[in-house]
Amino acid sequence: ALGNGLTFPAAPDPKKNGLGQAYAGDDNHTLTAGLRLRHDFDGNWQGEVGVLRQIADRESTGVTNTFTDRAGRYTTTTSSSTASRFTINSYMANLNGEVDTGSIHHQIATGIRGFVWKNMNPLHGATSTLGSASLERPSRFERPDYPDFSNRYHSATATQHAFLLSDNLQFSPQWSLLLAGSESLLSSASYAKTGVRSSESSNSGFSGSASLVYKPVDPLTLYLTWADSLQQGDAAPSGASNAGAILAPYRSKQTEVGAKLAVNRLLLTAALFEIKRPFAYTNGSGDYAVDGEQRNCGVELMADGDVMQGVHLYGGMTWLDPRLFDTGSRATQGKQVVGLARYTASLFAAWDLPGLSGADLHGGARYVGRRATDNANSGWVSGYTTFDAGAAYQTRLMNTATTFRLDVTNLTNRHYWTNIVPGGLNGYSGAGYASASLGAPRQVQLSMQLDF
Template identity: 30%
Template sequence: QRINGNRNTVYIPATLTGIPHAPDADTNYSQKWTFTELEDTYGMARGEYDLNDQWTLYAAAGAKHTREVGNYSTPTLRSTAGATTASSMFVAHDEDNRSAMAGLRGTLQTGPVSHQINLGVTGIWTEQRSAYELSGSFANDLYHPIDVAKPTVYPYVGGDINYPGIVGKTINRSMAISDTLGFMDDRILVTYGLRRQNLKVDGWSYAGARTATYDESITTPVYGIVLKPWEHVSLYANSIEGLAKGPTAPATAGGAEVTNRGQAFAPARSKQVEAGIKYDKGTYGASFGVYRIEQPSDGYVDAQNTYVRQGTQRNRGVELNIYGEPLDGLRLLAGATVMDTELSGTKNGANNGNRAIGVPNFQYNLGADWDVPGLEGVALNGRMLRTGGQYVDAANTQSIPAWNRFDLGARYSFEVEQRAVTLRANLENVANTRYWASANGGYLSQGEPRALKVSATVDF
């Protein structure tokens, strides 16, 4: 896959006092000489063997090699009026991933109680190789971008661009066992289990010096329960924990080298608790759930151009989804999520109690799909998306506002020589609205402009 002149994210330095409004939806502040080229080569295999009617052995393995080459130029805002600076950064990146899993699953009966048992082991091995070349910066404007000649001098270099060196290795291994007990003809299901997880992470600088080494293990429980008091109603609750790899500091931010570029951060524990109710009547239904997630806070680049990761992020939310066909041929889908986030354990308590970066306080969506009467196989659809405001920095001094987007679409299904054919056309962002879609990671991502997408599928 190759993309030329793709519109970039926009970097917001910690020193900026406010966030300017988004440019026109079809403004491209990328340079024409920028590109990204990705190539993936991958394969996998899976097999199962039935020992008998109740027990099955299974195993799977896969591998993937990724090659990335690109010339990037991410603008950095220098004023609330839209003045920017940018650089040319050429990147070469290789990544190899291997994974394997094996296990035994089966069922058994102990008196009136049924059991669904699973015993499994997994392993994931990852290796990254990277190098970059960075030019000096040049001035530009977010609202009135101009074409700049591609720089020819790259004074800042990380690694050998022709032979990228190893910057990270990760080994993630785990062993888990679980049992789902069924009571009262499986109207009550109780799941419990344990997982032993080992995460080994090594990091190197672009010069080849080891910068980090972590080898951590934890044993975490999993619990879950499903109650079916009525035929179409289910109540559920679950809790799960895990160990996740920490982030790696980027090479550059805002057109300048990050002081601790390439630093790998320690693995960290996360925990999720969820509960809710589901109603499924076939042609209509609804679900309502609440959740709480505790995880390390996302990293960001501070005013000293150092990538930091401090404290814990707690997310709490309520989700509601409704779907149904109130009239023959008219299908509706609606969803709403309200989220609350809070930071704790930040450096010197400076950001304790603040909201996390890039997490909207709500998300709403509404969709409709309508079969046009008298036109067999023709259907029209529409969708409305609304996402709440988001903070750009951990201090909660910079934010982007809520945004709306409307999409329209149509499809036509018919048969050609007994083969099903479907033609689709979708017009996204009908009003060509300009908006900042996300502040995740402390970078601004602008919503896509009005775009017409067409496709065709044929069943063989």
């Protein structure tokens, strides 16, 4: 993480001893139980209902190295205050079928769904300083006295219930219109360690979308989509003064125009889009709060399929212009959003080896452009490119479908910064400015998969 006014130095080797602490990290246990029932009423109308219960217990003891100067010196802290249990109860019910009204064919879907999400935090969770070191001379520190993570308090609850209806109207083989809407009821509440409710919010609203689709010729599809959505707000991360609190619901708006072209066994897609949504981050006062609007304008190109016999291609590129507006500050007005690159691209290819049935060679490359590390764009992290390669062989062992794989990721062992965010994610214990993670080094993995 960064101290105030600092920028990230060149990324060190993530395998260097002392950059992390052996006892730190996450010890997670998740129990998920669900039941879903489907019924076909008459071959045309189908229904389904489902319920799910999830309990996620987490012992988060991550450490954060916060730079204190431009020479790579840092202070190491650890946090045990992030949520140690999530419980989620959710449900859903759907009914869908098809009807005709005159010359218009309708594909109708309706349903309800919702959840109750509760957060529990360690009662005695805290942030503590382990010591100081530098990138040149990392240090190992003694394990602190972490709290009992099962001794926790109820810190927040969020609920959402939605009623949905959609209709795909097919006017002709060339024209169709998809209309979808939902009415959502949202609420959130935060609680202090004493059990007293410290904040609450509730909202209800309509979310809608419409997609107009036109097929001038069979392999080409053109579409125009608009959406206005209400969604639950983010939870304040560890390190914020209101950690664990759930913000009021967000409303986001999106417009997209695009095309899809099928050429033999290759699908090509292109999309131009704009998305607007509230922007939340940990501000200078230490509070995680909404302060401004994020607008993402971009172009996305994708390709997926066989470019020739035995050669499969998957990849694409995105040009993105993510900007902040209505921040109330000249320093941040119109600036690029922290951690988001303007250019990203990836390409993956697989070649079926001739003469050796079931065997293939595959490889790929991924590029991410430079990213801002503060809302005023005074600091940047350089872009990076990584390469992967591997091989796979499908056969049968004891009459069981078996696949052997050998994969090498980050082939050139590139050192780079990734996951850059304003403030920090769960387990963060820095000073409230931008944080980042070290990209994974070169890794080799050999696996065998059996399909019974």
